[in-house]
Amino acid sequence: MNFKVTPWEVKGKIDYDKLMNEFGIKPLPKLPKQFEENHLFRRNIIFGQRDFSRIIDAINNKQKFVMMTGLMPSGKFHLGHKIVADQIILYQSLGAKIYLAVADIEAYNSRHPNMKELQETAIKEYLTNYIALGLKPKNCDFYFQSKRSKDAKKANAYYKLAGLFARHATFNEFRAIYGELSPGKIMASLYQASDMFHPQLEEFEGQTPTAVPVGADQDPHLRIARDLGTRMKLYNFIQLSSTYNKFIQGLRNDKMSSSDPTSYIALTDSIEEATKKVKKYAFSGGQPTIDEHRKKGGNPNIDVSYQLLKVFFEPDDKKLKKIHDDYKSGKLLTSELKSILIEKLTNFLKKHHENRRKAEKEVDKFLQN
Amino acid sequence: MNFKVTPWEVKGKIDYDKLMNEFGIKPLPKLPKQFEENHLFRRNIIFGQRDFSRIIDAINNKQKFVMMTGLMPSGKFHLGHKIVADQIILYQSLGAKIYLAVADIEAYNSRHPNMKELQETAIKEYLTNYIALGLKPKNCDFYFQSKRSKDAKKANAYYKLAGLFARHATFNEFRAIYGELSPGKIMASLYQASDMFHPQLEEFEGQTPTAVPVGADQDPHLRIARDLGTRMKLYNFIQLSSTYNKFIQGLRNDKMSSSDPTSYIALTDSIEEATKKVKKYAFSGGQPTIDEHRKKGGNPNIDVSYQLLKVFFEPDDKKLKKIHDDYKSGKLLTSELKSILIEKLTNFLKKHHENRRKAEKEVDKFLQN
Numbered sequence: 094m095n096f097k098v099t100p101w102e103v104k105g106k107i108d109y110d111k112l113m114n115e116f117g118i119k120p121l122p123k124l125p126k127q128f129e130e131n132h133l134f135r136r137n138i139i140f141g142q143r144d145f146s147r148i149i150d151a152i153n154n155k156q157k158f159v160m161m162t163g164l165m166p167s168g169k170f171h172l173g174h175k176i177v178a179d180q181i182i183l184y185q186s187l188g189a190k191i192y193l194a195v196a197d198i199e200a201y202n203s204r205h206p207n208m209k210e211l212q213e214t215a216i217k218e219y220l221t222n223y224i225a226l227g228l229k230p231k232n233c234d235f236y237f238q239s240k241r242s243k244d245a246k247k248a249n250a251y252y253k254l255a256g257l258f259a260r261h262a263t264f265n266e267f268r269a270i271y272g273e274l275s276p277g278k279i280m281a282s283l284y285q286a287s288d289m290f291h292p293q294l295e296e297f298e299g300q301t302p303t304a305v306p307v308g309a310d311q312d313p314h315l316r317i318a319r320d321l322g323t324r325m326k327l328y329n330f331i332q333l334s335s336t337y338n339k340f341i342q343g344l345r346n347d348k349m350s351s352s353d354p355t356s357y358i359a360l361t362d363s364i365e366e367a368t369k370k371v372k373k374y375a376f377s378g379g380q381p382t383i384d385e386h387r388k389k390g391g392n393p394n395i396d397v398s399y400q401l402l403k404v405f406f407e408p409d410d411k412k413l414k415k416i417h418d419d420y421k422s423g424k425l426l427t428s429e430l431k432s433i434l435i436e437k438l439t440n441f442l443k444k445h446h447e448n449r450r451k452a453e454k455e456v457d458k459f460l461q462n
Numbered sequence: 463m464n465f466k467v468t469p470w471e472v473k474g475k476i477d478y479d480k481l482m483n484e485f486g487i488k489p490l491p492k493l494p495k496q497f498e499e500n501h502l503f504r505r506n507i508i509f510g511q512r513d514f515s516r517i518i519d520a521i522n523n524k525q526k527f528v529m530m531t532g533l534m535p536s537g538k539f540h541l542g543h544k545i546v547a548d549q550i551i552l553y554q555s556l557g558a559k560i561y562l563a564v565a566d567i568e569a570y571n572s573r574h575p576n577m578k579e580l581q582e583t584a585i586k587e588y589l590t591n592y593i594a595l596g597l598k599p600k601n602c603d604f605y606f607q608s609k610r611s612k613d614a615k616k617a618n619a620y621y622k623l624a625g626l627f628a629r630h631a632t633f634n635e636f637r638a639i640y641g642e643l644s645p646g647k648i649m650a651s652l653y654q655a656s657d658m659f660h661p662q663l664e665e666f667e668g669q670t671p672t673a674v675p676v677g678a679d680q681d682p683h684l685r686i687a688r689d690l691g692t693r694m695k696l697y698n699f700i701q702l703s704s705t706y707n708k709f710i711q712g713l714r715n716d717k718m719s720s721s722d723p724t725s726y727i728a729l730t731d732s733i734e735e736a737t738k739k740v741k742k743y744a745f746s747g748g749q750p751t752i753d754e755h756r757k758k759g760g761n762p763n764i765d766v767s768y769q770l771l772k773v774f775f776e777p778d779d780k781k782l783k784k785i786h787d788d789y790k791s792g793k794l795l796t797s798e799l800k801s802i803l804i805e806k807l808t809n810f811l812k813k814h815h816e817n818r819r820k821a822e823k824e825v826d827k828f829l830q831n
Contacts, residue, residue: 198625206629208696239622245614252621253608256567259649260575267645276636279645280628280652327577 141337147302159292159303160184161192166215168351169359180306182227191233194288198238202277224452250296255287261324286318305335346376379427390423398434406437510706516671528661528672529553530561535584537720538728539591549675551596560602563657567607571646593821619665624656630693655687674704715745748796759792767803775806
């Protein structure tokens with residue numbers, strides 16, 4: 094394959110069919126309307142799943158279920174992170190109990206030695222933006238791997254599970270799935286398995302279907318966790334249900350990376366900054382000259398502005414189709430397409446920055462658990 | 463070398479000078495009288511140390527210090543375990559705060575899948591015998607690795623430390639020290655490092671000299687923990703002080719092993735059983751016939767009965783020397799030597815079994831922490 098997808102590296106042009114085939118990810122089944130109403134599912138931006146039918150059943154039967162996902166608290170919270178945030182909020186609206194793990198121990202063990210900074214980033218960047226995007230404190234358990242709970246029974250149970258999972262892991266498996274290994278990576282993987290399965294411990298929810306929405310690069314962690322969960326006979330876990338979203342292109346059509354501010358739009362970027370980034374960096378699928386564009390048309394599939402509209406800012410399928418068709422026919426110019434995005438983005442950021450100010454006051458409620 | 467000492471295997475005739483040289487263990491320094499009064503130190507049964515002067519200083523200066531040690535809760539508690547128990551009680555009498563870790567996560571990760579059985583063994587075999595031998599609930603923190611504390615702050619802090627240590631460990635180091643590796647062994651090693659250093663966290667005692675008395679086979683864990691403690695800059699740990707005791711010969715002069723009841727005397731053995739084991743199995747340094755014994759004399763250095771008197775049952779140096787000399791000269795026969803041991807052992811077991819009955823009522827106090 095001429096692309097590479099691991100939790101530590103994503104490169105090349107990703108062929109999602111090949112990826113699904115190699116990883117063993119299944120396409121989405123027929124979804125109930127609550128999911129179809131969400132454009133991420135409807136547009137196949139969330140393109141695959143494992144055992145997701147359990148979550149559909151739970152929703153259809155009005156049974157309890159959990160949504161669990163993790164965040165690596167480094168750098169700015171940008172549009173690449175919003176795709177999971179949008180799903181968290183969707184699941185909360187569908188009645189899921191939300192578990193959000195701040196992978197601060199994992200972050201420390203990879204490359205971020207400053208625990209205080211990690212915790213600040215988790216709160217100021219991630220949690221505050223989640224709340225501003227609509228996350229509610231009710232039914233939400235937001236925690237740090239390094240400080241699981243103020244309830245000792247819960248804390249002990251969570252860490253015990255991570256500790257016991259070690260017995261059921263093998264080097265060969267880690268190596269086959271992760272490639273190069275280190276004690277820190279092994280620890281991270283065992284903590285992640287506990288993050289994903291511990292909601293099912295009796296100290297938490299008990300046996301419960303658990304949805305884990307992730308980017309496709311996180312599937313190796315899921316595969317390890319699934320195997321560990323199966324082998325762990327001390328508990329009777331229900332297997333995890335996971336969904337996979339496609340990667341969001343970086344502004345310049347390469348990787349969206351926290352270490353390069355010209356590759357992303359952060360949710361704390363000012364409207365001016367964001368506008369400037371779109372104008373200056375957003376990779377265009379249009380032709381070099383207006384004449385040529387009118388004649389040959391643009392390519393929306395590689396145009397970053399179009400992609401951002403598709404993934405985040407134009408939930409109306411008809412309107413999106415018109416933009417798509419007009420751009421493809423050459424009727425819509427790149428500058429005009431960018432203007433559409435900028436207007437939508439401006440409205441979003443304006444409202445979001447207001448919401449962030451309100452959210453800052455709510456943060457404490459989330460940290461009370 | 464024609465002996466092997468690892469945490470998982472001890473075999474061959476151990477040359478302690480070579481062992482100290484290879485491991486980097488130092489001989490005991492001049493000890494204050496509180497230690498000299500204890501025959502384990504005085505007779506060089508505790509033969510080596512690392513950084514033990516810190517503990518001596520703390521005692522001399524009446525400063526706070528900690529004694530931490532762990533136990534693997536498998537099988538019967540036998541004389542091979544009593545040597546560390548005797549030290550625990552010595553340190554408690556010297557004013558140390560005692561930390562006792564039940565390595566149940568480590569046990570699960572090695573070969574003991576039944577967590578309930580592990581916890582029962584820890585309490586019925588280890589803790590009850592410790593109490594019967596004189597351990598007091600005051601200043602004693604007895605805990606399970608799987609359930610660190612009823613205080614959530616303490617629990618979180620302990621596990622966090624184990625999690626963060628992973629960053630500072632390398633495979634090469636693990637491999638060099640442990641040989642063959644597995645995720646379970648790595649986890650065990652990181653938990654052990656947290657066991658040894660966590661008493662110094664602010665949630666526990668704060669920076670404090672910490673004595674770790676262990677068998678010589680446990681030094682690899684100490685070496686890893688010392689390195690991790692040094693590299694961990696988030697905390698300002700005082701380096702560990704450790705002491706090393708010699709191995710107790712098995713009854714038949716091979717390994718004292720929990721899996722072979724003829725190799726040990728358990729502290730719950732009845733007086734009849736224990737007597738029978740000494741008579742039947744205790745390896746003799748005497749000669750094949752009485753005549754020959756009278757003529758050539760016996761070898762107390764390889765005689766198991768003599769060794770048990772030396773390590774456990776005859777604290778009076780003069781009396782021990784007389785037994786030694788009489789046996790060596792041939793004046794004392796093997797059967798007579800065994801009778802001396804049996805009398806001492808009978809007195810000990812009788813009193814100990816009584817103490818165990820009292821201890822059973824005190825167990826709960828220790829589990830309240």
